[in-house]
Amino acid sequence: MRPPTFAGQLHDARTATAVGRWLGAAFAVCFVTGLISHYLQHPPAWIADDLPTRPVWGYRLTQGLHVGTGLAAIVLLLAKLWTVYPRLYVWPPVRGFRHALERISVALLVASAVLQVFTGLLNIVQWYPWPFGFIQTHFALGWVVIGSILLHIAVKAPDIRAHWRLSSPATLALPAEDATDRRSLLLGIGAAVGAVTLTTVGQSFTPLKVTDVLGPRHPDHGxxxxxxxxxxxxxxxxxxxxxxxxxxxxxxxxxxxxxxxxxxxxxxxxxxxxxxxxxxxxxxxxxxxxxxxxxxxxxxxxxxxxxxxxxxxxxxxxxxxxxxxxxxxxxxxxxxxxxxxxxxxxxxxxxxxxxxxxxxxxxxxxxxxxxxx
The missing domain is CATH 3.90.420.10 (Oxidoreductase, molybdopterin-binding domain)
Known part of the structure; x- marks a missing residue:
């Protein structure tokens, strides 16, 4: 049986790079705010006495960012996987050392990222259908995800560099209709991220509590x-x-x-x-x-x-x-x-x-x- 072929114009390096920029930023925010949350909850002995009490709203801000950005990352991760999934079917599956390293980095990144965002999603609704401890696993996976992202960036650096800027030679060589389709896709992804954020962020950003229709908690209910x-x-x-x-x-x-x-x-x-x-x-x-x-x-x-x-x-x-x-x-x-x-x-x-x-x-x-x- 021959592997399937894909002719979609948006399954290309430029689209993957554009979505990847947003996804990388979301994971970076999640990682930093996640570290803050973990060490405030479980401080090592050497910093336990010196954790800051100001600003009084500090944890409210960082944890709100952590959960809000994590929910946005689910949309971005699904979009990123859609842009690159045809490459799962390339044949032969390994074409040399660099390609093998790329495949390993992608497998590690996809597996850890999917597990991280979806266990995080279930945590905010307090549902734990797994035998392992969430806090320890989520913390450890955070390091795996950020490490696999850095590995993936290192492996894909030439492609990322070639398609990072809108005016790069690799981008200018593409047909005009590809740019239009890509712009429409990115606008759609941005709208989806905005919709998810708008309907959940009110649980922590109370000026938008009226739009908190999908958040598991409403700040005034209880x-x-x-x-x-x-x-x-x-x-x-x-x-x-x-x-x-x-x-x-x-x-x-x-x-x-x-x-x-x-x-x-x-x-x-x-x-x-x-x-x-x-x-x-x-x-x-x-x-x-x-x-x-x-x-x-x-x-x-x-x-x-x-x-x-x-x-x-x-x-x-x-x-x-x-x-x-x-x-x-x-x-x-x-x-x-x-x-x-x-x-x-x-x-x-x-x-x-x-x-x-x-x-x-x-x-x-x-x-x-x-x-x-």
Whole structure:
């Protein structure tokens, strides 16, 4: 059986280069913002105490970019694969060392990129139909993708150089109708990227929340006007478990507070965004007790870090640690109220952490224990 042949004028190096520029930029943004997200969630010991708390909206911006650009990359990746898929059927399959290296780089790039963007898509809707851990795999694949892109660019450098500019000799030699068809294709791809972005970016860029029709979260939908990723029921926190709630603070001079005693402490208010790894975010007004004041009362030395434990029955973030910069920041609160009202159970009643420039999974709810480190 003979392999199929393709005569389409848009399956050429110029079209692949044009789409590849956009796709490469999207993956570059995803990679950089993904590193920021990963190291804010899982900081190595040598930077844990020095993670920046400013700007307070920093994580909201970078994670919104990460998810928004990742969704756009799905459209661009499909378009890129459409432009180059005829080359999968070239015969003979290998025509020398350089061609073999090119085929290997393409196979690695396609496999890792497809897996990366589609597992990322399922993550934002919190569906994990696979046996491996998403966070570790997504982080490792990010390095594989960026490495395979660099390898592919190195192998295809002559073709990319020849077709990078609109006025290059290789481009000027093409028929005029090819340029028109290509322009129409690129406009269509751009429109598709714009449509995907416009209908999802409102989950993090709230001025466009009215167009957020495809995003998995709407910034205004949820208890107390704020989305919730994990409810109290899902976390195993039932109202009967809170009847005798106490806040225990361990340090050189440990102490315990009842809820009335905690509420009687000096109150502070901060307007901070909560931003989740799935891409949604919303700014809100929080009121509570400064964490640094609670630590100081426990005799914490200057520069002490903090471990926070939740009433959750289980979960990867039931126990959370925050470094010195977060623990000492005057905007880091053990929040008791949201928008001037007592926290709902799903938002972490009776007390939760809220801190600037910090992933939502680390804004621990249902806090029961603070430990000076």
């Amino acid at each position: 208890p107390m006007g704020l989305p919730v990723n994990r409810t109290a029921a899902a976390a195993g926190v039932r109202p009967d478990r809170l009847r005798d709630w106490r806040l225990e603070v361990r340090g050189p001079t440990p102490y315990t507070l009842t809820l009335p005693e905690l509420r009687a402490l000096p109150r502070h208010t901060a307007r901070l965004p909560i931003a989740c790894v799935e891409g949604w975010s919303q700014e809100a007004q929080w009121s509570g007790v400064r964490v640094r004041d609670l630590l100081a009362r426990a005799g914490a030395p200057p520069g002490a870090a903090l471990r926070v434990t939740s009433l959750e029955v289980s979960g990867s973030y039931r126990v959370m640690e925050m470094g010195r910069e977060y623990a000492e920041d005057p905007l880091t609160l053990l929040a008791l109220e949201l928008g001037g009202q007592v926290l709902s159970l799903d938002h972490g009643y009776p007390a939760r952490i809220i801190a600037p420039n910090r992933p939502g999974v680390l804004q621990t709810k249902w806090v029961t224990l603070l430990e000076v480190l």
